[in-house]
Amino acid sequence: MPELPELEALRIRLAPRLEGNVITAATVNPKKAHMLRYPVEHFANELPARRIVSLVQRGKHLVFGTELGGGGSPRWLVINPMLGGRFQIVGGDAPVPATEVFTIRIEGRQELRYLDFRDMGRIYWVSDCDREVPGWPALGPEADSVPEMGLEVFRKRLRRFRDELKDLLRNQEFLAGIGNAYSDEILFEARLLPLRRRASLKPKEEEALYEAIPVVLKRAVEAILANPNYDESKQDRSFMAVHMKGGKTCPRCGHRISQLGSNREPLNFCRGCQL
Numbered sequence: 001m002p003e004l005p006e007l008e009a010l011r012i013r014l015a016p017r018l019e020g021n022v023i024t025a026a027t028v029n030p031k032k033a034h035m036l037r038y039p040v041e042h043f044a045n046e047l048p049a050r051r052i053v054s055l056v057q058r059g060k061h062l063v064f065g066t067e068l069g070g071g072g073s074p075r076w077l078v079i080n081p082m083l084g085g086r087f088q089i090v091g092g093d094a095p096v097p098a099t100e101v102f103t104i105r106i107e108g109r110q111e112l113r114y115l116d117f118r119d120m121g122r123i124y125w126v127s128d129c130d131r132e133v134p135g136w137p138a139l140g141p142e143a144d145s146v147p148e149m150g151l152e153v154f155r156k157r158l159r160r161f162r163d164e165l166k167d168l169l170r171n172q173e174f175l176a177g178i179g180n181a182y183s184d185e186i187l188f189e190a191r192l193l194p195l196r197r198r199a200s201l202k203p204k205e206e207e208a209l210y211e212a213i214p215v216v217l218k219r220a221v222e223a224i225l226a227n228p229n230y231d232e233s234k235q236d237r238s239f240m241a242v243h244m245k246g247g248k249t250c251p252r253c254g255h256r257i258s259q260l261g262s263n264r265e266p267l268n269f270c271r272g273c274q275l
């Protein structure tokens with residue numbers, strides 16, 4: 001599932017090709033129309049003639065801001081790709097894959113396609129995210145905004161939660177944008193075991209967590225953007241240190257990396273250097 005770094009890298013790649021451009025047509029694949037949390041005919045009728053004015057990542061969503069005419073009637077296309085959602089920008093003559101959910105044609109003969117091979121993604125077309133996107137008002141600050149928050153505010157926020165560290169990092173009310181993969185990586189970076197309870201953290205360990213979050217997220221965005229062959233639809237995470245590396249050797253201490261949970265949703269960590 002794409003998390004903050006994948007969505008942020010995607011945003012950085014897509015934004016220059018989309019922002020400022022007018023949507024000329026929108027079509028929905030009838031077999032996938034159930035994924036739209038909005039009547040299909042409205043979607044196809046209301047998007048054309050709108051200008052894409054912004055593209056932002058919020059939590060695990062990508063948010064396309066649109067306006068009609070000179071800044072009128074703003075509406076947002078909000079997409080949570082969940083487990084199998086991917087985006088593609090292609091020339092209009094590229095073949096349409098069977099996983100296509102919708103296509104937005106952009107001036108300049110480009111197409112933005114949303115594909116989903118698990119049919120779990122959620123698509124909203126709204127005038128007010130807070131009121132119309134479930135869970136939106138409860139989202140915590142973006143995980144990459146931790147440095148601006150400062151250590152003391154972070155500590156206070158952290159101490160409001162009682163979860164085990166793994167669950168805490170995945171809790172979107174604590175920080176938005178981190179899921180199963182990056183929570184493993186952040187805890188490895190901070191040298192903390194995932195099943196530790198938050199209340200067991202010493203002040204130094206809270207600080208290690210505070211520092212690890214932006215380091216891991218920033219490094220991941222850079223790794224994704226630096227890979228010229230990065231295929232957004234395949235979501236290569238080979239640069240990770242422990243996630244999906246159960247049984248392999250820890251790059252820091254040489255111990256064997258542990259795995260709990262299923263192969264699809266593993267929890268990975270190193271007993272040798274995480275405490």
Ligand SMILES: [Zn+2]
Binds near residue numbers: 251253274
């Ligand atoms: Zn280790």
